[in-house]
Amino acid sequence: MYKKKYRKKKKSSTKDTLNIEGAVQLKATGRYGNRKVLYKGLKFDSSMEFLFYYHLLSLQKNGEVINIELQPKFLLQEKFRYQGKGIREINYISDFRVLYKNGNTIVWDVKGIKPPEVFLLKWKLVKYLNQDVDFKCVKSVGVKPYTWEVLKI
Secondary structure, three states: OOOOOOOOOOOOOEEOOOOOOOEEEEEEOOOOOOEEEEEOOEEEOOHHHHHHHHHHHHHHHOOOEEEEEEOOEEEEEOOEEEOOEEEOOEEEEOOEEEEEOOOOEEEEEEOOOOOOHHHHHHHHHHHHHOOOOEEEEEEEOOOOOOOEEEEOO
């Protein structure tokens, strides 16, 4: 009789490769292979997102940034009923909304790869519906020290 072989499940390991005190990088998950990061009770979807947050914290410490809001949500379409069925609302959730000391507010989204089509569609919609808001997408272009490039999408 054929017996199935079962592998023992490995415990979810953590690795601290960021060399930032208090930051814990978790095992790679998701379709893009990104590694979630835990830092002071906050959970980030990728190490690049965390590193940009850490960059914003340094700007806040220097007095250039007044407030950092994580995961701001923007409504793209309200929920509605179609032929008796409920259709959920559509939201765009960005990575950060940052208020600078000069009064400017920028909504940042951090990308490590070429953005998927769904992101590009939501990106266009959120900019159309919120034309008074400055939306920017950023990517890391250096390693230690990290430098950031604003993407033109």
